[in-house]
Amino acid sequence: MYCVQCEQSNKGGCAVKVGSCGKTAEVADMQDILLRVMQGVSVYADRAARVGARDAEVDAFTPHAWFTTLTNVNFDATRFEALIARALAMRAKARACAAAVGADLHDLPEPATWNPGTTPSELAAAAPFAAIQRFMDRDGPSVVGLRNLVLYGLKGTAAYSEHARVLGKEEAAVSAEFHRIAAFLATDPTDVETLLAEALAIGALNLKVMELLDAANTGRFGHPEVTMVRMTPIAGKCILVSGHDMGDLEAILEQTQDMGISVYTHGELLPANAYPGMKKYPHLVGNYGGAWQDQQKEFAAFPGAIVMTSNCLINPEIKGYKDRIFTAGPVGWNGLPHIVDHDFSAVIACALAQPGFAEDAPEERIPTGFARNTVMGVADTLLDMIRAGDVRNLFLIGGCDGARPGRNYFHDLAVNTPSDSLILTLGCGKFRFNREDLGTIRGVPRVLDMGQCNDAYSAIQVAVAVAGALGCGVNDLPLHYGISWFEQKATAVLLTMLHLGLRNIHLGPTLPQFLTPEVLQVLVDTFGVRPTGDAREDLAHMLAAA
Structure with missing residues (x-):
């Protein structure tokens, strides 16, 4: 199998029968096939959308199907056989929708017409046509890497979209933009500038999706409150x-x-x-x-x-x-x-x-609930703390955690931040340091847990509001980023940050293997992305740049 979609990948791609995550080569092949067919679904859905038509069932199936292919989600080969069969049915349905409204069905890319079959033997024979490395010799690793950046960004966006959809929040315009980008990917594009532009378009789309998910969560469950x-x-x-x-x-x-x-x-x-x-x-x-x-x-x-x-x-x-x-x-x-x-x-x-717990364990509590509504509710206090010099730096430290060595970087970065700084954190990366007692500033905990990884939306809204109140741009704030990368949701969030023009993001501890040195250099030169190094040295660099 060949897989480079997350940090668990081995040495540039899994050349093994079972990946580090436990995924078999059979399942990896079927995930690739499913994604190739789903790109064909989007070809027809995109062409229908251009003339004002859509199929709600196709739109609902799309994020769910993409989500199943993320790291550590679905390892069941029989489920993927069923998903591929349904994807082929959804492709036919999307084509019928497009044909019914007179959409242009000429010059269709391969995923729109490719038939991988549905039986295990047919799928095994079809797998090479969906493999990521199929175009490596023709297009080179940098172009394939950029296509993977788009592919994995879409996968992360699909996951957040599915979280919102199952809570009743979806929008036709979001589905249409997702189909547009997936249809673009179906053409196996090679132009570097266009690929970068579409990666940033995913960032814009993911921002909208995170907004939908935020509305879904708060609309159904209320705004988070500070809770021990x-x-x-x-x-x-x-x-x-x-x-x-x-x-x-x-x-x-x-x-x-x-x-x-x-x-x-x-x-x-x-x-x-x-x-x-x-x-x-x-x-x-x-x-x-x-x-x-x-x-x-x-x-x-x-x-x-x-x-x-x-x-x-x-x-x-x-x-x-x-x-x-x-x-x-x-x-x-x-x-x-x-x-x-x-x-x-x-x-x-x-x-x-089951037996359950035999007795109470000694009580330990930590605070959470510092989402945008909570923080914005005390915005005047926060701004006063910044203006008075009580808070001189803000740090956004969090993201997707993982098991590889080097992830103590984020613990070391957090515990060494100056005592006059606040740490905004989200995602499971916070577990590296959220039980540390880093003190308070004017009674406010220095570590503010803003929520899940998708709650990067909250952090972004707070940063924009603070910058607006101080009359400066977000990049002019003493705001520093230590982002823990792991898988495709993190890719989508990173693309959102790049779309918003946020610079000097320290990303690590190891970078995606699909980002070749050439592609990484583009991100470094264009967006100021910085691979993480020594935590104390990076912290000194952040503070010197403030």
Whole structure:
């Protein structure tokens, strides 16, 4: 198999039968096939959209299908066989929609007409035509790398779009722009400047998608409030909910009311504890564990049922908890029970059959809930602190965490920031330092947890508002970025930051392998992107530039 989509990839691409994430070569091939067919779906959807037509079912299927191909999401070959078959049906449906309104169906690119088949043997034979490395000799690694930047940016945007869609927020214009860029990708473009322009267009699209997701979350659950979240367990039966899907978490809370079952968040769901719509459930008792890469140890020790609602699944077979973990949404692993229609009765039965925690652990709490509405509510105080010199620097430190060595960089960067600085953090990268006591400024905690990785939207809105109030541009603020890169959602967020013109982003600890030295140099020269190095040296550089 050949895969370079995330930091887990081995030495320029997996030349192995099983990837570092546990993905088999068979599944990797089917993911490539699915994405190639989905680009064909978008060819027809884009041409229909140009004359004012769309198919709602096609638009709804598209982000879900793309989402299943992200790192650590779906490892189930049988699910991908079904997805490819449905993608072919969606392509026919999109073509019919385009034909019905007289859209131009000439000069179609290969993904619009390619037929990979649907049986395992047909798909195995078709895989080379969808492989990333197919055009390596013809176009070279830099062009292929830029196409991958567009491809993976679209995948990250699709994931956020799916999070918003399942909560009832989607827009035809967002779907149309997604189809336009995916249709562009279907032509196997080679022009470097055009590829860069489309990468930035993804950044603009992802900003809109994050806005939709923010509206979906706050519209349904209210604006996050500053909340001291319990990080240690209490006695009793229990369910652990990981991933990102707050709709699934809400359904679990509704279905477990008055049953004597405590519900815990894990990983990127930690910020859910700050939403009023979640806080109304007293049996949401807090958070258990940390970032996704520690789940095998943490899930093995958790004495209850576990639900993976979106991404970040790791092989559950080797630590003895396969019989009590369930998947939902786009997530899949061969042999694991999959929840459909938000019916968590099997999860509840499993939780009741498990021993649960025997006793309360010593209480430990940390603050979260510093989303844009909270921070903007005390904007005058924050601006006064900046003007008075109590706050001299702002740091945005966070993103996707991972297991590779070097990620202590973000811990070291955070704990060494000056005492007159505030740290905005989001994503699971915050688990590197969110239990450190870094003090307060005028009673405000120096570490402000703004939420999940998609809540980069909150951080962006706060930065824009502060710059506006101070009468300067965002790049003129003493605002420094230490961004933890891992996978495709992080790619989408990075493209959004570049679209907004944010400069001097320290990105690491290792950069995407699809970014060749030539492509990286373009990002360095054009946007001031800086690969992370020594934390203290980078911090000194940030402060000197302020």
